[in-house]
Amino acid sequence: MSNRVVITGLGVVSPNGVGIPDFLNAIQNGISGIQFIPEYEDLKFNCQVAGQPNFEWDQLRNYITETSLYGLKGKGIAYGIKAALDAWMDAGNPIYREETLWETGCVFGSSVADTDVIKTAITRVDARESKKLGSRVVEQIMNSGITAYISGRLGLGNKIINNSAACATGTQAIFMGYEYIKYGMAKRMVVGSSEYVDRYVFGGFDSMRVLSRKFNDRPGQASRPMSLSAGGFVPGSGAGAFVLEDLDFALRRGATIYAEVLGGSTNSGGQRNGGTMTAPSSAGVIRCIQESIADAGISAADIDLVSGHLTATIADKLEIQNWTDALKRKGDNFPLVNSLKSMIGHCLSAAGSIEAVAAVLQIKHNFAHANINLEDPNPEILALTGANNLPVTKVDREINVVAKANFGFGDVNSCLIISKYNN
Amino acid sequence: MDRTTILSELKKVLAPYTEDKEMLNGINENTDLIKDLKINSANLVDIIIDAESQYNIEIDFDAAEKMYNVGNCIDIISEKLNPTV
Numbered sequence: 001m002s003n004r005v006v007i008t009g010l011g012v013v014s015p016n017g018v019g020i021p022d023f024l025n026a027i028q029n030g031i032s033g034i035q036f037i038p039e040y041e042d043l044k045f046n047c048q049v050a051g052q053p054n055f056e057w058d059q060l061r062n063y064i065t066e067t068s069l070y071g072l073k074g075k076g077i078a079y080g081i082k083a084a085l086d087a088w089m090d091a092g093n094p095i096y097r098e099e100t101l102w103e104t105g106c107v108f109g110s111s112v113a114d115t116d117v118i119k120t121a122i123t124r125v126d127a128r129e130s131k132k133l134g135s136r137v138v139e140q141i142m143n144s145g146i147t148a149y150i151s152g153r154l155g156l157g158n159k160i161i162n163n164s165a166a167c168a169t170g171t172q173a174i175f176m177g178y179e180y181i182k183y184g185m186a187k188r189m190v191v192g193s194s195e196y197v198d199r200y201v202f203g204g205f206d207s208m209r210v211l212s213r214k215f216n217d218r219p220g221q222a223s224r225p226m227s228l229s230a231g232g233f234v235p236g237s238g239a240g241a242f243v244l245e246d247l248d249f250a251l252r253r254g255a256t257i258y259a260e261v262l263g264g265s266t267n268s269g270g271q272r273n274g275g276t277m278t279a280p281s282s283a284g285v286i287r288c289i290q291e292s293i294a295d296a297g298i299s300a301a302d303i304d305l306v307s308g309h310l311t312a313t314i315a316d317k318l319e320i321q322n323w324t325d326a327l328k329r330k331g332d333n334f335p336l337v338n339s340l341k342s343m344i345g346h347c348l349s350a351a352g353s354i355e356a357v358a359a360v361l362q363i364k365h366n367f368a369h370a371n372i373n374l375e376d377p378n379p380e381i382l383a384l385t386g387a388n389n390l391p392v393t394k395v396d397r398e399i400n401v402v403a404k405a406n407f408g409f410g411d412v413n414s415c416l417i418i419s420k421y422n423n
Numbered sequence: 424m425d426r427t428t429i430l431s432e433l434k435k436v437l438a439p440y441t442e443d444k445e446m447l448n449g450i451n452e453n454t455d456l457i458k459d460l461k462i463n464s465a466n467l468v469d470i471i472i473d474a475e476s477q478y479n480i481e482i483d484f485d486a487a488e489k490m491y492n493v494g495n496c497i498d499i500i501s502e503k504l505n506p507t508v
Binding site: 065066067070071131132134135136 | 439440441442462463465466468469472
């Protein structure tokens with residue numbers, strides 16, 4: 001038994017746009033969401049820029065109850081609620097229904113529970129004031145806080161799963177939801193992921209010397225995937241969400257269909273053959289991409305656009321090499337490639353879901369967004385992709401099939417094949 | 424502090440935990456926090472914490488268990504505020 005899975009709702013909280021209209025405008029016009037963060041200068045971080053969405057707590061006022069909003073402090077949860085409920089409403093659903101929706105589930109990913117909330121708990125407990133913590137701490141420091149808030153508000157009664165696979169989390173969440181519908185275990189899934197990079201998570205990456213540090217005075221230029229001057233990634237925060245539906249279920253309720261998830265895969269290189277805790281094994285990456293293409297029932301030649309992981313580290317070249325090996329396409333025959341991280345930085349566990357929202361918008365509106373800041377493309381990358389496949393301005397072209405992949409610490413990979421919906 | 428004053432201050436303590444502001448405005452000593460004001464039972468803990476800070480008192484476990492309606496809350500608060508009465 002195998003069902004077709006379509007995308008009927010989108011939601012996004014991105015450093016360069018909150019909500020689909022603003023985000024679409026930003027990616028069409030190459031608008032950067034990277035800012036200088038004075039606090040990071042004060043903390044003596046090497047990297048003092050980041051992508052932070054323009055989020056205000058008030059934006060959740062009509063999304064969750066006032067009593068629920070009162071006491072909610074976790075920003076990762078807040079971003080996730082906003083994106084997921086926007087996707088839900090975009091798919092034509094009211095937020096609140098009296099009954100439980102047994103056919104609808106949720107896979108929503110995150111990487112760390114909110115450390116601002118954890119810090120409050122630590123401070124209180126160490127001051128022997130645990131009595132004053134109140135009832136709202138546990139629900140916000142449990143990893144599944146995000147799925148608990150979303151599913152509780154929407155009344156979802158199918159599988160409710162919080163997944164975590166480092167930077168592959170977002171694409172993995174979408175893939176898991178797709179599989180449940182494809183194999184008949186659910187009719188509809190709210191999927192996505194969120195990330196709030198607080199100072200402690202940021203500090204950990206900063207200490208690894210993998211962050212951008214030479215563009216603190218020019219934040220908009222700091223994230224430079226695939227360029228010779230790429231000197232590390234820029235952390236970003238946000239959330240992205242989809243409503244996925246069984247095609248027949250969507251058609252029966254007259255839903256608007258954005259695109260179809262044709263296939264995907266999530267795997268690991270097993271930290272063998274060059275794969276480590278922090279570096280991907282090419283064998284695992286290539287296998288993940290090829291399994292996705294096979295699952296989708298397409299040929300590598302059908303792919304119009306690769307939405308890469310491409311974080312702006314030395315791993316970009318290896319990633320492009322892996323794509324050329326996986327697709328067996330090279331030079332002018334290579335598909336267009338872009339990295340949304342050039343505009344919003346690397347949103348870690350939210351990267352895959354925000355970038356997948358961008359992929360769907362590029363399919364729907366027939367364009368490939370620019371790789372901003374690609375003034376000095378790495379010649380070794382150019383030799384693999386050809387000169388014309390790395391757009392530096394928006395390319396208006398029919399985009400039918402996008403391959404979207406992300407790779408994460410622990411040598412984990414996730415890939416999706418998303419296409420126009422053709423009935 | 425008399426019972427009427429405590430009740431009117433208690434309204435402010437309860438406000439963040441109930442969606443039914445109309446019911447909150449009309450509370451009396453018989454109003455049940457969970458049944459009438461539809462307060463989530465987990466939030467009773469938060470109400471006790473807020474009341475402790477509002478009235479600068481300490482409410483122990485045994486007393487807290489009795490705080491399920493407005494009258495009981497006023498009893499406990501007034502007892503803690505005026506321990507000799």
